[in-house]
Amino acid sequence: MIEHETCENIIQTYYKEIYSYCFAKLSYKQHPAEDCTQEVFVVFFSKHEKLSSTDNIRLWLYRTADNVIKAYVRKNYGHEVSIEDNPQVYDIPAESSFPDENADDPFEVLSSEEKKLLEAYYDTDYGQRSNAAKKMGISLTAMYQRVHKIKKKLRNSLNKDE
Numbered sequence: 001m002i003e004h005e006t007c008e009n010i011i012q013t014y015y016k017e018i019y020s021y022c023f024a025k026l027s028y029k030q031h032p033a034e035d036c037t038q039e040v041f042v043v044f045f046s047k048h049e050k051l052s053s054t055d056n057i058r059l060w061l062y063r064t065a066d067n068v069i070k071a072y073v074r075k076n077y078g079h080e081v082s083i084e085d086n087p088q089v090y091d092i093p094a095e096s097s098f099p100d101e102n103a104d105d106p107f108e109v110l111s112s113e114e115k116k117l118l119e120a121y122y123d124t125d126y127g128q129r130s131n132a133a134k135k136m137g138i139s140l141t142a143m144y145q146r147v148h149k150i151k152k153k154l155r156n157s158l159n160k161d162e
Contacts, residue, residue, distance in 0.1 A: 002048045002057075010057055011041055018065050025069050032072060039068045109157040114150050121147050 002010070018040055023033035043064050051060070107115060120132040121143060133143040 002051050007045060007048045010044070010061075014058060014061055015041065018061055021062065021065055022069060025065075026072070032076070036065065036068045036072050039072075040065045043068065106154055106158055109153060110150065114146075114153075117143065117146055118150055 015037065019033055019037040022036040022040070023030070026032040026036065040061060044061065051057070110118070117136065120136060121129065124132045129143060130140045133140045136143070138146070
């Protein structure tokens, strides 16, 4: 059982870190990140008496954040995640600008197989990616290598257009 004073200390220690994580996972949107971060700590506070120690509390908070984020996305954005809607796939520094709406679709340079791979990659959590890779008939390492090559291909395509 984690004591009440320890709970307050944990919240003060990890709040900003969990907020930053939620902020990044939710496409740098402030209000959804605030909502999810608060929910993570509401869950923590409601379960702190059942938690046995603070040894793995950081990992527990991140897992809870992942679950809260997934539930938030499902509730607010539906079940399907499209690669076109996921800014992570671009992997472009913040100071770069995304193509305007009138520009060609940057995903046109990808084959349907590459699009399918990216969707599988971004639609699953880190721990579930090995299952997604198996479904596609490749190893997890091969999935990571292919995603890296696809990102590079997208970056090159975007840089050519500039």
